[in-house]
Amino acid sequence: MRVLILGGDGYLGWPTALRFSARGHEVTVVDNFVRRRWVDGVGSDSLTPIGGLAERIDAWREVSGNEIRCFVGSVEDGEFLDGVVAETQPEVVIHYGQQASAPYSMASREKAVETQHGNVIGNLNLLFAIRDHVPECHLVKLGTMGEYGQPEIDIEEGYIEIEHKGRRDTLPFPKLPASLYHCSKVHDSTNIHFACRTWGLRATDLNQGVVYGIETDETADDERLITRFDYDEIFGTVLNRFCVQAVIGHPLTVYGTGGQTRGFLNIRDTLQCVELAALNPAEAGEFRVFNQFTEQFSVLELAQLVKHAGEHLGYSVEIQHYDNPRVEKEEHYYNAIHTKLLDLGLEPTLLGEELVESMIHAIERHKDRAIETAIDPHTRWNPGEPVQL
Amino acid sequence: MRVLILGGDGYLGWPTALRFSARGHEVTVVDNFVRRRWVDGVGSDSLTPIGGLAERIDAWREVSGNEIRCFVGSVEDGEFLDGVVAETQPEVVIHYGQQASAPYSMASREKAVETQHGNVIGNLNLLFAIRDHVPECHLVKLGTMGEYGQPEIDIEEGYIEIEHKGRRDTLPFPKLPASLYHCSKVHDSTNIHFACRTWGLRATDLNQGVVYGIETDETADDERLITRFDYDEIFGTVLNRFCVQAVIGHPLTVYGTGGQTRGFLNIRDTLQCVELAALNPAEAGEFRVFNQFTEQFSVLELAQLVKHAGEHLGYSVEIQHYDNPRVEKEEHYYNAIHTKLLDLGLEPTLLGEELVESMIHAIERHKDRAIETAIDPHTRWNPGEPVQL
Numbered sequence: 001m002r003v004l005i006l007g008g009d010g011y012l013g014w015p016t017a018l019r020f021s022a023r024g025h026e027v028t029v030v031d032n033f034v035r036r037r038w039v040d041g042v043g044s045d046s047l048t049p050i051g052g053l054a055e056r057i058d059a060w061r062e063v064s065g066n067e068i069r070c071f072v073g074s075v076e077d078g079e080f081l082d083g084v085v086a087e088t089q090p091e092v093v094i095h096y097g098q099q100a101s102a103p104y105s106m107a108s109r110e111k112a113v114e115t116q117h118g119n120v121i122g123n124l125n126l127l128f129a130i131r132d133h134v135p136e137c138h139l140v141k142l143g144t145m146g147e148y149g150q151p152e153i154d155i156e157e158g159y160i161e162i163e164h165k166g167r168r169d170t171l172p173f174p175k176l177p178a179s180l181y182h183c184s185k186v187h188d189s190t191n192i193h194f195a196c197r198t199w200g201l202r203a204t205d206l207n208q209g210v211v212y213g214i215e216t217d218e219t220a221d222d223e224r225l226i227t228r229f230d231y232d233e234i235f236g237t238v239l240n241r242f243c244v245q246a247v248i249g250h251p252l253t254v255y256g257t258g259g260q261t262r263g264f265l266n267i268r269d270t271l272q273c274v275e276l277a278a279l280n281p282a283e284a285g286e287f288r289v290f291n292q293f294t295e296q297f298s299v300l301e302l303a304q305l306v307k308h309a310g311e312h313l314g315y316s317v318e319i320q321h322y323d324n325p326r327v328e329k330e331e332h333y334y335n336a337i338h339t340k341l342l343d344l345g346l347e348p349t350l351l352g353e354e355l356v357e358s359m360i361h362a363i364e365r366h367k368d369r370a371i372e373t374a375i376d377p378h379t380r381w382n383p384g385e386p387v388q389l
Numbered sequence: 390m391r392v393l394i395l396g397g398d399g400y401l402g403w404p405t406a407l408r409f410s411a412r413g414h415e416v417t418v419v420d421n422f423v424r425r426r427w428v429d430g431v432g433s434d435s436l437t438p439i440g441g442l443a444e445r446i447d448a449w450r451e452v453s454g455n456e457i458r459c460f461v462g463s464v465e466d467g468e469f470l471d472g473v474v475a476e477t478q479p480e481v482v483i484h485y486g487q488q489a490s491a492p493y494s495m496a497s498r499e500k501a502v503e504t505q506h507g508n509v510i511g512n513l514n515l516l517f518a519i520r521d522h523v524p525e526c527h528l529v530k531l532g533t534m535g536e537y538g539q540p541e542i543d544i545e546e547g548y549i550e551i552e553h554k555g556r557r558d559t560l561p562f563p564k565l566p567a568s569l570y571h572c573s574k575v576h577d578s579t580n581i582h583f584a585c586r587t588w589g590l591r592a593t594d595l596n597q598g599v600v601y602g603i604e605t606d607e608t609a610d611d612e613r614l615i616t617r618f619d620y621d622e623i624f625g626t627v628l629n630r631f632c633v634q635a636v637i638g639h640p641l642t643v644y645g646t647g648g649q650t651r652g653f654l655n656i657r658d659t660l661q662c663v664e665l666a667a668l669n670p671a672e673a674g675e676f677r678v679f680n681q682f683t684e685q686f687s688v689l690e691l692a693q694l695v696k697h698a699g700e701h702l703g704y705s706v707e708i709q710h711y712d713n714p715r716v717e718k719e720e721h722y723y724n725a726i727h728t729k730l731l732d733l734g735l736e737p738t739l740l741g742e743e744l745v746e747s748m749i750h751a752i753e754r755h756k757d758r759a760i761e762t763a764i765d766p767h768t769r770w771n772p773g774e775p776v777q778l
Contacts, residue, residue, distance in 0.1 A: 078498055078499070078502065082498075109467055109471075109513075109514065109517040109521075110467070112513060112517065113467065113510055113513060113514065116509060116510065116513060116580075117506060117510055120505060120509060120576070121502055121505065121506055124498075124501060124502060124505060124569075125498065125502070128498040128501065131773070132498075135773065151558045151560055152556055152557065152558035153551060153553040153554065153556045153557065153558045153560075154553060154554050154556065156553075160551065160553065160563075162542060162549065162551055162563070164542040164543060164549065165542065165543050167541055167542045167543065167722070168541065168542065169540045169541035169542045171540055171542075171563035171565070172563045172564065172565070173563070174549075174551070174560035174561045174562070174563055175561065175579065176560070176561070176582075176586075177579065177583060179583075180513075180580070180583065183576075183579050183580050183583050186576075186579050187509070187572075187575075187576040187579065190564065190566065190572050190575050190576065190579075191505075191569070191572050193565075194566060194568075194569065194572050197565075197716070198716045198770055198771055199771055199773065200771075200773075327586070327587045333556070381587055382587055382588055382589075384520070384524065384588065384589075
């Protein structure tokens with residue numbers, strides 16, 4: 001299969017490229033390395049010492065004998081993206097090429113605009129490129145569970161059947177996005193759904209939970225193939241952050257009570273899910289939505305798990321409750337359906353103390369690279385008075 | 390009241406500025422005249438011979454003795470908009486400053502990107518400017534009924550109570566926008582709702598139906614105060630188009646069967662609604678949605694009404710069914726609730742033959758300016774094969 005991966009230099013994009021390449025697919029990656037610049041700009045760096053994309057592609061060729069093709073450029077540049085799609089004629093496009101940090105999007109007007117412009121216009125350019133050059137191509141788009149927010153009802157996978165005043169329809173599930181980044185993902189979903197209805201494109205929106213983990217089968221093959229790993233307040237996801245904090249002796253940064261409940265999944269399962277989606281494409285005209293996570297946890301449960309695992313390994317781990325920099329419910333109903341990927345064959349990698357211990361061991365090898373000043377939460381959702389929810 | 394009107398040079402923005410000024414409010418308008426350039430760019434022009442904004446403001450001063458303040462610039466320029474908001478300290482911002490044509494947004498990738506960038510980023514800039522300078526200010530945002538599309542259930546005003554698996558919540562009404570322009574308005578609604586939830590802003594989203602009409606009380610005062618009037622396939626709304634077509638002897642351009650049903654309102658009622666919203670602001674943190682139209686009609690009903698009125702005035706009027714350039718249902722359920730503005734005191738101007746005749750009379754004065762080549766539909770929603778709905 002001809003696979004085009006946008007954002008192929010990233011935390012998930014790079015391991016995804018290796019996975020598809022390892023399976024014998026013809027892989028092309030696109031990146032403009034802006035994620036590296038963003039992380040640098042907030043005073044942080046990947047914990048893992050990743051090489052340049054060209055070096056990593058060379059290492060992969062050496063290890064596997066497989067070629068990954070690479071284009072350097074931005075999805076915001078419509079003509080560039082058009083050219084890449086026309087030249088590579090992908091059968092599936094996997095779109096990770098977006099600004100994916102909620103705090104980054106909330107840090108300033110400029111960063112909010114950068115996030116929404118980059119994400120929405122990049123994705124819109126892609127929809128036109130697919131329509132004009134490869135209308136049968138399957139778009140696999142990374143969405144997020146954060147698009148739904150915390151409604152008082154169960155969260156379904158993309159759609160909900162509504163009975164209203166004696167009539168009935170199945171409509172897009174209402175969204176209450178949790179940041180301007182999450183808003184941008186809702187915008188993307190709206191645009192992709194429109195493109196499927198109007199142009200007959202086929203797309204799968206993977207509303208992904210919070211990803212954790214540091215290794216996949218392919219990145220573990222060779223030190224040079226490792227993927228980036230962020231742990232700062234802006235780009236680090238919560239469990240990854242906690243594990244680094246445990247190793248370097250920083251208190252675990254729980255925001256508020258820690259009662260916030262979300263769906264989580266292992267990076268290995270991200271690859272499984274994306275592969276399952278790609279191998280089982282949506283129909284022409286279909287906008288398919290999968291909720292992509294394996295387990296629900298509260299933030300405090302994760303902190304306790306990391307504390308326990310860390311202490312088991314001899315670390316002294318403290319949990320500290322910080323004033324919540326976000327505007328969000330800390331105690332709330334949360335039940336999100338996530339059966340569609342299981343139906344396609346997903347075999348979840350479940351989270352437990354052993355898995356956290358293995359993450360801690362992987363982190364230990366690079367702990368001297370950790371920049372402790374980048375850890376505490378400084379980016380507030382609301383710079384004014386606290387808002388009552 | 391200090392009133393800031395974005396898009397104050399436009400079809401609705403200009404009469405709105407006059408209305409608030411006539412009522413003694415302190416009015417500032419912002420525009421960058423891009424609508425004039427867009428219309429020129431598609432080979433058309435306002436049927437009415439409007440003067441420059443400065444000339445019109447001068448004429449209004451002469452007629453009314455009232456001053457309208459004006460800033461020339463783009464809402465996409467965050468620093469410019471920030472400066473205007475900081476300087477004028479508005480109590481209400483009325484945001485018309487957007488690309489408002491569905492066909493324009495569907496004409497090419499470039500125009501789609503221009504539409505979504507301008508609308509989404511301009512509105513996002515505005516949210517930050519309000520948050521940072523006038524957090525108590527009431528945002529009155531023009532949305533569109535086209536955000537909802539044609540669901541099989543009744544369309545409520547912004548929200549719907551959903552009972553699901555024994556639980557219940559009131560959530561944003563699901564949207565099925567009808568073009569990439571309409572998508573941009575959904576994006577705006579999502580962003581504004583987020584800003585209200587997160588920053589405690591107060592906003593009213595006026596999901597407006599299709600506007601028709603050529604005059605308001607104030608624009609009728611003096612020839613120099615007339616507002617623009619578009620009738621081309623891109624920027625003309627359907628009833629305005631039909632009236633011009635009747636006068637110049639062009640067949641009425643019904644797309645497909647004409648069974649498409651929508652909500653409509655007179656331009657005079659737009660002004661009433663905006664004024665009612667401004668005088669009755671949303672609460673802090675509230676994102677209020679009004680469906681702003683007065684009557685539902687099918688396109689064919691409107692064509693028949695114009696044919697009848699035109700023939701009564703001695704015109705020979707033919708109705709012609711064109712291949713539908715849009716991807717839309719032509720026969721569908723449609724029932725949209727619109728009681729909230731009535732509850733605030735809206736007194737609808739109802740559409741009838743007499744009103745159409747008065748529009749035809751107003752159009753007759755400028756009929757020599759009509760550019761007939763701009764009328765037939767050329768902008769297709771889907772340049773490829775027809776999509777089965």
